[in-house]
Amino acid sequence: MTTPWTLARQTARAAAKPLEAVELALGDALGFALASGVRALTSQPTCDTSAMDGYAVAGPGPWTVRGRVAAGDPVPSVRLGPGEAFVVATGAPVPDGSDAVVPVELCTVDGLPLTGLAVTGTSLAGKHVRRRGEDWSAGDELVPAGTTVSPAVLGLAAGAGHDTLLVHRRPRVAVVVTGDELLHAGPPRPGRVRDAIGPMLPGLLTGADLLGTTHLPDDPAALAGALGQDHADVLVTCGATSKGPADHLRHVLAGLGAEVLVSGVACRPGHPMLLAVLPDGRCVVGLPGNPFAALAAVLTLLHPLLDALGGHAGRPATTAHLTGVNAHPRDTRLVPVVLTGAEAVPVGHDRPGSLWGAALADALAVVPPGHAGGAVELLIL
Structure with missing residues (x-):
């Protein structure tokens, strides 16, 4: 029995707890x-601080300048009284008693030397002074x-x-690519195709460490041996997920005592994707052999699983308005689209065996069964 697309993603996220x-x-x-x-280990600012180059002042003007302070200097040991001022730089601590900072461009200065200068200007109480703890206090949680x-x-x-x-810790991923028909260099030829999934996968393993990629023939014993890699948290297999004569993954998993959590998903492409947990807790994500179907499986099962293992909080969904796409009566469709403002426009070229549409797209639009138009969720590429 296939799993609905939304439930499959939820199952993948719930399949593992965050790593140490x-x-x-x-x-x-x-x-x-x-x-x-x-x-926060300290309050910010740690003391009353000037937000402008100018004069820290007390009381109404005119003011007499008593000294100066620069960014990085300690808090002045004086306390300003009415009619007194201090020359201050942006980021400098202001003396106790400062009511405001008057920007230098708003001041007129008469007299020399510096000590005893008469400064006139307009002061607004509290203006241009960042008070101690104004941003946060020591002990406040800043990011959850x-x-x-x-x-x-x-x-x-x-x-x-x-x-x-x-x-x-980031999850460690090992990739196993299966298929007698695969070529790993040169152009395709009759009966043989280039492996497109192996080159695609490393760039999709955001938030994970790729340990390596193993290429295997369609051999169940070799596949069972590859799934024994106990240094990986997640094993990603490519191909062998369906029920044809060369599709050995389900039989191999049963022999290893794995619990299959998702055995097929009601989506197009990617229907035969798979998620299982081995007895030692390692997870197996089975990607279909068709490249676009494999990409759909990565976004459906692998990304939520890696997010869960890596401890990442759930991320809010991105949506856009989608038109011109026919929904399937039972399955979720994943459709390559480009984004134009709030609109998602299909790019076509979305056959399961081709990455052409995905390569042109900004995202895959999630079109639920029976969708009749309007906003849809986007899986950003």
Whole structure:
């Protein structure tokens, strides 16, 4: 019995728990998922700080300048009284008693030397002063666990005082490509086709580490041996998922005592995709041998599984308005589209054995059974 497309994705995500946490230097954590939320180690700003180049002032003007402070200097040891000012740079700590910072371009200065200068201008209480803890207080959670570490997260973590981050280890993936008919170099010829899935897969393993790719003939013993690789968290097989005379995967999995969680998905292309768990907890994702069907299986089963293992939180769906596509009465269709504003436009060339349409597309539109037009979910390529 085939599994509905949405349920298949949910099953893949629920099939595994996040891998163990590791502590990485900030420069090594990009793309990993946080195993623990990022908390502020200090308040920001750590003291009252100037947001402009100008004069920190107390009370109404005119003001007499008592000194200057630059970014990186300690907090001045003086306290401003009414009618007093300090020359300040952007990012510099302002003296206690500062009511506001008047930008330098709004000031008129008379008299020399610096100490005792008379400054006139307009002060608005609190203007251009960033107060201590205005952005966050020490201990505040800034980013929750499960967030994918982006360049902005790295910068935020550094600004909050962190040198390392606790993240989930990336899943390790081994790929097994099967098929007597496959060529790995040169042009196709009668009876032989180029392997398109093997070259495609590494670029699709976002958030995972590829351990290597094994090429096998249609031999059940060889396939069983390849699935014994215990250093991989996920084994991805290409081909042998259907029920033809050369399709050995289901028989091999049964012999290994695997639990099959998804045995076919009600979608087009990719119907014979498969998800199983071996007795030792390693997961097997079976991709159909047709290249576009294999891509559909990666997006349907493999990506949700890798996200779960890597600890990544669920991501909000992207949608667009789709017209001009005939829905299937029972199966979900995955249709290559290009995006034009809020519209998704089919590109065609979407036969299961061809990646032509996918190569031209921005995304695959998810067209549920019976869809009569309107917004659909997008799987961004």
